[in-house]
Amino acid sequence: MIIVWKPDRLSRSLKDLLTLMARIDAADAGFGSLTEAIDTTTPGGRMMMQVVGAFAEVEREMIRERR
Numbered sequence: 001m002i003i004v005w006k007p008d009r010l011s012r013s014l015k016d017l018l019t020l021m022a023r024i025d026a027a028d029a030g031f032g033s034l035t036e037a038i039d040t041t042t043p044g045g046r047m048m049m050q051v052v053g054a055f056a057e058v059e060r061e062m063i064r065e066r067r
Contacts, residue, residue, distance in 0.1 A: 001041075003032045007049065008056040017053040021046075 011017040030041040039045040
């Protein structure tokens with residue numbers, strides 16, 4: 001199991017995040033986030049990981065736009 005504080009500490013884009021999640025799954029491992037209480041060993045946790053990743057990418061794009 002890989003545990004991080006927040007999912008955005010793991011990757012900077014949704015594409016990278018999904019690639020990493022696929023590699024973690026292929027290794028029969030799970031992913032957990034402490035701040036979002038995500039556990040990808042469950043179907044709901046996998047869905048939440050994708051949603052949180054998408055929101056994080058949008059937030060980064062908005063910050064980039066403001067600069």
